Amino acid sequence: MIKAVELYCGIGGFSKACEDYEIDVTYAYDQNDAAIATYNTNFTHKAEKFNLEKFDANYLDALHVNFLWMSPPCQPYTKKGVQKDLADNRSDSFKNILNAICTCKNPPLHVALENVEGFKNSQARDLLVSTLEKVGYNITETLLCPSELGIPNRRMRYYLCASLKPLKEIKRSFTCKELSQYIKEPDEPYLIPKDILEKFRDGFRIIEATNKDAYTTCFTSSYSKSWMHSGAYLTCKDNVRLFEPNEIASLMGFGDNFIFPKTITKRQSYKLIGNSLSVYAVKTILSQFTLAH
Template sequence: MEPLRVLELYSGIGGMHQALRESCIPAQVVAAIDVNTVANEVYAYNFPHTQLLAKTIEGITLEEFDKLSFNMILMSPPCQPFTRIGLQGDVTDPRTNSLLHILDILPRLQKLPKYILLENVKGFEVSSTRDLLIQTIENCGFQYQEFLLSPTSLGIPNSRLRYFLIAKLQSEPLPFQAPGQVLKEFPKLESEHPEKNTIVAENKIERKKIEPNICFDNGRQCSGKEAILFKLETIEEIDRKHQQDSDLSVQMLKDFLEDDIDMNQYFLPPKSLLRYALLLDIVKPTCRRSTCFTKGYGSYIEGTGSVLQTSEDVQIENVYKSLTNLSQEEKITKLSMLKLRYFTPKEIANLLGFPPDFGLLRTFYTKMVMLFKIVCNHDPNNFTIFVLICEFIPF
């Protein structure tokens, strides 16, 4: 097949480009567009031969789009208008304007793209913006399928539930379609190219030998009924975490961690330990789960992502149960025994599916939180994008 000419919108640090590259589908990204200067520096470092446009999408005219002569669009529009904890401004949020501009431009292109792949947060599927998207692509003659997918379904120990839409022109039938449904798992296909499934299963998502994992350190696997509530968690939450850690189809976090680096800068400060002790989502290298990392990771604690317990010989329950009636200094001393730290930007990138040689250019920035922000905020999970592209594009 002729190489696809791909337009990458909201390109971030290049997650979709990386997934496309690893799919081995013949393709050229003819232009990547993003306004974030820091993300663009990382993108340019890793994809030096791609035309990178540091401009707003709303400022690109129909004529400029036509000149790019693309036949595939990859895009991950701003998610803030649709997030559960946000204002859910939807079409009234100014950050939606760029996507609305694309939907206005799409029917007027000289030549429609063959393929569209869009990613956003859970919540987009019930938005008015989504309804306008569907109306637009249907009027243009596309078939489409919507998904809500998490990388945990691919054996990746990170919960990052996201909305995906894939669309093809009618002349390119989808190998799977459930009209009106948002699928919550990857389609099970009988591919005409079984070697393609082998690539997906073996090359990209390589499963290392998985050993049985124990939920607690006391040598026995606990159920929710046996669990001890030592933090602000319910029995149901603890039981869910135990089930996740017992899922042998998911890799352990240790497979994604960095070795032999100075971790001192990543340890949680004493004030954070004291203030947020009961709210932290704490995981160990042997766990098979972590919560979604957000752009506030490294700056804020609550709800921004898991932290890693690096002192594996210390039982977390014993530490928490001993905090009662202690002074603040004594509590800090006890909590410090756990050696809790943030995941590094590189480790988060590993969980998102970026390869080991992907450069994050740490030396470019004075603040580590900037690296956290661009990695957590700008890119979807590459593992998920990779599988969708492989099943989406015939080759």
């Protein structure tokens, strides 16, 4: 069994994907209390609060893991951000982790990373690749959207796989699921206010769940806070509503049984799922690894 550590674990997208593989996530770290509470509500292994700027070679060696997964902060590389790249202090922990991988006594057998599409042209990507090449890893880089797998959700992301073993060709399985499979009409739908709808309707992506060709745009962490360019909306009788957090979670592959704890607000739930990743895509990415010892 491959033992893994999930860095910047969020609500556990990597852990959920690992359920289809012989990967045992033994450690998970984040700094967001709401994310940790959500993670620990849904998984038997527990996430811990830890400042990854303190993550060093000795710490990595002490974990005795075969697989290191990380989804570092995307803000330094997003189109909406200031794009300060490695100069952004939110990249500090990422640089620290790369140093740990490069200087530890026993580098993990496998390393993988997920980030926004803009990461592919960043200085951070160049540092990542050069660091892993120094250690001797085989590397593949992939841009993958869930819509390429038959999922009605557009969320293009950059993925890097690195292994001290040969990497296999990616296996893209096309599932062709319809949006209606993910929709559960809530008792109290979150409706868009009439004045907002009149003002921005032409800029909204409003879809019907029963439309077999319907797809959602990328849900961001600002969904429910920013009306424009943060995700799609659903028709609801004579109104238009937001997707529920659990509908988005299901659409991203977390399953119908994934729950957000009652201790966090709906706004926090939207932010957490907007910062998460497509489990469907991660499962596809993991198909490249030789996981048997």
